[in-house]
Amino acid sequence: MKNWRRILQGIAGLWLVVTTAAVGQSPPFTQCPPVGVDSSCAKLIVFKPNGKPVVLTDPSQGPYDQIEDTLIGVQNNSNQTVFSISLSSDTDIFGFDGDGLCDVSPHPAGCSFGPTGYEGPGVSFAAQSALAGTVTFANGIAPGDHAYFSLEEANFTLNLCGDNGTKIPESITNFGTCGPEGVKTPTWGSFGVSTELVSDLGEKLELRCEGGINPNTGLPFLPSFHLYYTPPGGTPLRIGTCPFKAGCNNGWFSHAGKNPATGKPRCFIETYWRSRDYGTNDVPNPWTKAAGVDTTAHEPVLDWAVTTYNAVTNNLAKLDYEFQYNPASGAPPVTTCSSGGLRPEGALVRTLDLGDPPLGPDTEAFFDRVFANLQAIATPNDGPMVEAPIATADINSDGARDSGDFATFRAAFGSCAGSASFNPVADIDGDGCVTFLDYQLFLQLFSQP
Amino acid sequence: MKIDRATLLVGLVLTALAASAASAQTTVNVHFNPQSSTISAGSSFTVQLLADLPTPVVGWGLDLAYDTSLLSLQSVEMGPQWFAATAADGDGLAGLAFPAPVSGQSTILPILHFRANGTACTGTSSLVASFTPSDLREGFPLPLGDFADASFMNGMVTVTDSLAPAVSAALTAVAPVPSYRVSFNATDNCSVSALSGIMNVASFSGFRVDFALGAGKTSSIEIDPKKQRVSLKGASETEMRSRLAQIAAAGGVSVANGQVLALTQATDPVVKLTFQNGQLTAMQASQLGLTVKASDSSGNVAVATSSL
Numbered sequence: 011m012k013n014w015r016r017i018l019q020g021i022a023g024l025w026l027v028v029t030t031a032a033v034g035q036s037p038p039f040t041q042c043p044p045v046g047v048d049s050s051c052a053k054l055i056v057f058k059p060n061g062k063p064v065v066l067t068d069p070s071q072g073p074y075d076q077i078e079d080t081l082i083g084v085q086n087n088s089n090q091t092v093f094s095i096s097l098s099s100d101t102d103i104f105g106f107d108g109d110g111l112c113d114v115s116p117h118p119a120g121c122s123f124g125p126t127g128y129e130g131p132g133v134s135f136a137a138q139s140a141l142a143g144t145v146t147f148a149n150g151i152a153p154g155d156h157a158y159f160s161l162e163e164a165n166f167t168l169n170l171c172g173d174n175g176t177k178i179p180e181s182i183t184n185f186g187t188c189g190p191e192g193v194k195t196p197t198w199g200s201f202g203v204s205t206e207l208v209s210d211l212g213e214k215l216e217l218r219c220e221g222g223i224n225p226n227t228g229l230p231f232l233p234s235f236h237l238y239y240t241p242p243g244g245t246p247l248r249i250g251t252c253p254f255k256a257g258c259n260n261g262w263f264s265h266a267g268k269n270p271a272t273g274k275p276r277c278f279i280e281t282y283w284r285s286r287d288y289g290t291n292d293v294p295n296p297w298t299k300a301a302g303v304d305t306t307a308h309e310p311v312l313d314w315a316v317t318t319y320n321a322v323t324n325n326l327a328k329l330d331y332e333f334q335y336n337p338a339s340g341a342p343p344v345t346t347c348s349s350g351g352l353r354p355e356g357a358l359v360r361t362l363d364l365g366d367p368p369l370g371p372d373t374e375a376f377f378d379r380v381f382a383n384l385q386a387i388a389t390p391n392d393g394p395m396v397e398a399p400i401a402t403a404d405i406n407s408d409g410a411r412d413s414g415d416f417a418t419f420r421a422a423f424g425s426c427a428g429s430a431s432f433n434p435v436a437d438i439d440g441d442g443c444v445t446f447l448d449y450q451l452f453l454q455l456f457s458q459p
Numbered sequence: 460m461k462i463d464r465a466t467l468l469v470g471l472v473l474t475a476l477a478a479s480a481a482s483a484q485t486t487v488n489v490h491f492n493p494q495s496s497t498i499s500a501g502s503s504f505t506v507q508l509l510a511d512l513p514t515p516v517v518g519w520g521l522d523l524a525y526d527t528s529l530l531s532l533q534s535v536e537m538g539p540q541w542f543a544a545t546a547a548d549g550d551g552l553a554g555l556a557f558p559a560p561v562s563g564q565s566t567i568l569p570i571l572h573f574r575a576n577g578t579a580c581t582g583t584s585s586l587v588a589s590f591t592p593s594d595l596r597e598g599f600p601l602p603l604g605d606f607a608d609a610s611f612m613n614g615m616v617t618v619t620d621s622l623a624p625a626v627s628a629a630l631t632a633v634a635p636v637p638s639y640r641v642s643f644n645a646t647d648n649c650s651v652s653a654l655s656g657i658m659n660v661a662s663f664s665g666f667r668v669d670f671a672l673g674a675g676k677t678s679s680i681e682i683d684p685k686k687q688r689v690s691l692k693g694a695s696e697t698e699m700r701s702r703l704a705q706i707a708a709a710g711g712v713s714v715a716n717g718q719v720l721a722l723t724q725a726t727d728p729v730v731k732l733t734f735q736n737g738q739l740t741a742m743q744a745s746q747l748g749l750t751v752k753a754s755d756s757s758g759n760v761a762v763a764t765s766s767l
Contacts, residue, residue, distance in 0.1 A: 446596060
């Protein structure tokens, strides 16, 4: 119960009050300054607290040039930084022709902000075609902050992955062990078995087992799982890895629904990759060492390396969970990923956030360091990395998906990292709290074959 | 309860299809049943929090506000279609649907068990349900990742007080004879605003008043119905007149709870009252009785008596 006195004071004298909790944004959209004949944004992309984007329109704000150009704002009400967004339309919104927001009067102070004249402060464009492209925000739009830019055309429908309100998670399974090296052929949920999963937007997901030869020793590297995401028209970038010897891995991805015409996902929303440091403890931790975090004081612990990638905002979050190791007194240690339903994780010690730069050179360098750290402690006798025998929705790790998993999830609902009831297994989206977002994912993953 | 995954799969697919077909912004209407009620102070009552769910949701989480000076929430009983979940802000108002999402008109979310036992006792409180959009443990989550919008209609509870206080009165013999302890008490569902004890004295209106002033601390009043005369003995005529006026107005002599009096029953109808430092210490009369009167803040009055 929050602020009841203020609420009651606000409705003094009334006993029937109707309130509506909507997106929380209504015109005028003041995220944009006056441009041309517009006094505010004509369209506003809002990232809601749950991370879902929604595109709103202010019909009172026509083309700012009174012909065909549109002023667009972005409001980030989520708890993650928005680094970029990929937009598409059925008209040539990226067909810039010299009448951007900096080319009319009035225009914002500081113009121009980029080569096309359509950019707002800190904004840059990468068009795949006149109909689709990526808008990038320098340093990202922090939670609570906003940005603006302009696009060509008027009265168009602006498409952004996930703005239809649908998010469907699917498990990545049947990828076996890491070795032999090469592209894996996992099962991508309901999309079946293939070496890659391509969306209607042209994005691509791949899972590879990669090794090579260590130039210093001449010995083969310990091969490692790498999950790759390729943006439309871009190059593959790593969005997950197994940084542990004999690590135990789970993965899932979500999309905005299957296109019945193509049989493909319309677009990818997010991915999740989790590696558990089962077996011997990897010291120093290749995962946290890559982020410069000293965990020596907390060794030996059992680590999880978790990456969540939001393809809508280009945000790659990297977390390390530290657990007490083999807590059951007298119980045999769980040394391999396939040791039945026993879990070696004891109480959660802490969670480390390893930073979230936008997917690109910084994250590639991070994964390079993780891989190098892993090789530094690897030996020829190390067992391969493997797929976890426990499904993501098998919350209580008993090998079955049933009401026992729901009971375990329910016990953790509402908690966040640091509280006694927090259970990272129930934090399916890896955001540090067990919320309705996790429950939505749990129910869908629970029901899948 | 073991849930078969195939059953769940069918349920989820059906509800997912339904959810996809419907607008993601379909509004959930939240209201109370009864919307308005009047209850007695101190009593317990229940209110259902209902929701019209046009499309399936997988759970709900709400904040609840009310006037805590008037009401207290004793317990929360989950509606039959939900499993209780922890609400991080302490409301206890969160439910999860399992295995299948839930939809339907007037779906019971929780049943709220209140008690009207606040410090304010009487008055009116709104019942205000809401959720914080930025709190992802609240709201009405849809199966496929988004949340439904919601509109809320407040409830109202009026707390009245028609119950009189419960009063007790007793005259208990204590040593040495003829000593008696005056005991009285009152309890109320709200609060006792006034409580008084009176040793009864027969009416003496119209009697002749005689004074016999002296210097001592002991004063006395003798009421003689046979002679229709009141004899006053004390140090001050003004004080004695004042005391007599108080007795006439109250129908007797004020006494305090716990006070010990010497009470002597006699066949003679003459009433003799003895005071030490203005306080009644002894009384002789043919009928000796204690009357206790209590009232509460709402004006409800109760009387109890005790006699020898």
